[in-house]
Amino acid sequence: MPLSQPERDWVAPVARGPVDAAVTLPGSKSMTNRALVLAATASGSSRIGRPLASRDTRLMAHALRALGADVLEVEAAGPEAEAVGAAEEVRGWLVDPGERLRGPAEIDVGLAGTVMRFLPPVAALADGDVAIDGDPYARRRPMGPILDALRALGAEIDDGGRGALPFTVRGRGGLRGGTVTLDASASSQLISGLLLSAPRFEQGLEVRHEGPPVPSAPHLAMTVAMLREAGATVDDSEPDVWRVAPGGLKGRDWDIEPDLSNAAQFLGAALVTGGRVTVGGWPAETTQPGDALRDLLAEMGAEVDLGPDGLTVRGGSGFRGLTADLRDVGELTPVLAALAALADGPSRLTGIAHLRGHETDRLAALVAEINGLGGDARELPDGLEIRPRPLRGGVFHTYDDHRMVMAGAVLGLAVPDVRVENVGTVGKTLPDFTERWSAMLTTAG
Numbered sequence: 237m238p239l240s241q242p243e244r245d246w247v248a249p250v251a252r253g254p255v256d257a258a259v260t261l262p263g264s265k266s267m268t269n270r271a272l273v274l275a276a277t278a279s280g281s282s283r284i285g286r287p288l289a290s291r292d293t294r295l296m297a298h299a300l301r302a303l304g305a306d307v308l309e310v311e312a313a314g315p316e317a318e319a320v321g322a323a324e325e326v327r328g329w330l331v332d333p334g335e336r337l338r339g340p341a342e343i344d345v346g347l348a349g350t351v352m353r354f355l356p357p358v359a360a361l362a363d364g365d366v367a368i369d370g371d372p373y374a375r376r377r378p379m380g381p382i383l384d385a386l387r388a389l390g391a392e393i394d395d396g397g398r399g400a401l402p403f404t405v406r407g408r409g410g411l412r413g414g415t416v417t418l419d420a421s422a423s424s425q426l427i428s429g430l431l432l433s434a435p436r437f438e439q440g441l442e443v444r445h446e447g448p449p450v451p452s453a454p455h456l457a458m459t460v461a462m463l464r465e466a467g468a469t470v471d472d473s474e475p476d477v478w479r480v481a482p483g484g485l486k487g488r489d490w491d492i493e494p495d496l497s498n499a500a501q502f503l504g505a506a507l508v509t510g511g512r513v514t515v516g517g518w519p520a521e522t523t524q525p526g527d528a529l530r531d532l533l534a535e536m537g538a539e540v541d542l543g544p545d546g547l548t549v550r551g552g553s554g555f556r557g558l559t560a561d562l563r564d565v566g567e568l569t570p571v572l573a574a575l576a577a578l579a580d581g582p583s584r585l586t587g588i589a590h591l592r593g594h595e596t597d598r599l600a601a602l603v604a605e606i607n608g609l610g611g612d613a614r615e616l617p618d619g620l621e622i623r624p625r626p627l628r629g630g631v632f633h634t635y636d637d638h639r640m641v642m643a644g645a646v647l648g649l650a651v652p653d654v655r656v657e658n659v660g661t662v663g664k665t666l667p668d669f670t671e672r673w674s675a676m677l678t679t680a681g
């Protein structure tokens with residue numbers, strides 16, 4: 237599968253009536269990329285079951301291979317392929333960390349926040365120079381605090397004083413580690429990246445956050461939980477302080493949960509069409525932020541049931557706007573904003589100033605594109621205010637942001653002729669999104 241796909245516009249299909257669909261989803265991007273890093277830095281080999289195979293996770297696998305780990309794809313036909321009727325296969329990955337991490341290497345992080353923040357600490361453990369770069373917009377995503385932190389922990393990094401991509405990590409085969417303080421209000425990944433490699437630091441790690449609140453708390457809980465599952469000793473009992481003891485990481489089998497953030501648009505379709513959507517394999521307990529969809533969609537008027545078949549969301553005639561602080565679950569914003577533009581009343585989404593540093597400035601992008609279809613959205617200092625208004629068709633620009641494609645698809649359910657620009661960019665986390673969307677829509681009517 238190519239890591240980037242040719243640019244192609246896509247007319248988002250209008251729903252002919254209420255959908256009534258059961259969908260399955262591929263694995264979580266966040267869990268897959270954490271498992272890959274933990275597997276490549278552990279002792280012994282690991283197997284990653286039901287991983288996400290998308291641009292972001294393939295970039296991570298390539299990067300780790302470039303540093304000397306073996307990442308082998310094992311293919312097996314899975315139930316998921318049948319459920320979506322697509323000729324695809326669910327893959328597992330076998331990871332063998334190899335004898336040692338080594339450079340020289342050149343690494344492409346694409347536009348993946350997880351790769352650009354999780355990989356530099358691994359590069360510091362490698363022996364040799366590791367040059368790291370990404371897509372044009374990746375150079376604008378926040379990196380300074382993790383580069384400074386790595387330097388304070390003993391790494392040598394040449395970034396030409398930019399505090400951003402591109403840069404070269406001059407790996408020396410190990411890192412001292414110790415205590416460091418940083419401001420991670422721009423992205424939780426700045427902390428997760430340090431924590432994931434910390435068991436390999438000679439002195440382990442104590443990382444302290446100082447500044448406005450760190451976003452995406454569930455993703456930090458995910459980092460801590462997966463480190464512990466891999467054998468690391470982590471103390472997160474003090475707010476904004478994380479301590480990881482040196483050593484302990486062992487290869488293991490990972491079973492990746494379905495990507496619950498990628499459930500947002502499918503479950504949202506139940507609300508928009510007044511139908512019913514079940515997402516299979518919804519975990520009873522999870523650290524994924526997408527689990528918050530249960531409460532958020534209920535708040536908008538959906539009937540939500542978690543049962544043995546998965547999570548079922550039912551819509552009725554119309555649905556309410558949403559007033560919510562989304563700091564913990566920022567990546568759900570694009571789809572929630574699209575729903576808000578179609579709701580019966582106004583919405584106010586706050587706590588998400590950090591979305592300006594995501595794949596694009598998501599606050600600006602959502603305002604421009606919703607308003608471009610005739611909507612009424614405006615930026616707040618830390619969020620969005622959206623008042624529903626009748627919308628018309630038009631081009632929906634996506635800014636290389638997979639979740640803008642998903643937002644455009646949701647609007648297109650109700651608004652004829654929404655032309656989603658460069659739909660292939662959705663391959664960042666869900667390469668066969670349009671097929672899955674069409675399969676869901678065959679149930680409408």
Ligand SMILES: O=C(O)C1=C[C@@H](OP(=O)(O)O)[C@@H](O)[C@H](O)C1
Binds near residue numbers: 422423428451455567
């Ligand atoms: O650690 C992770 O896997 C992620 C953390 C979050 O990043 P931010 O804290 O930068 O929002 C989230 O938005 C991103 O999609 C995935």
Ligand SMILES: C=C(OP(=O)(O)O)C(=O)O
Binds near residue numbers: 349
């Ligand atoms: C913010 C996101 O991604 P990234 O991992 O690139 O930060 C996202 O998937 O919504």
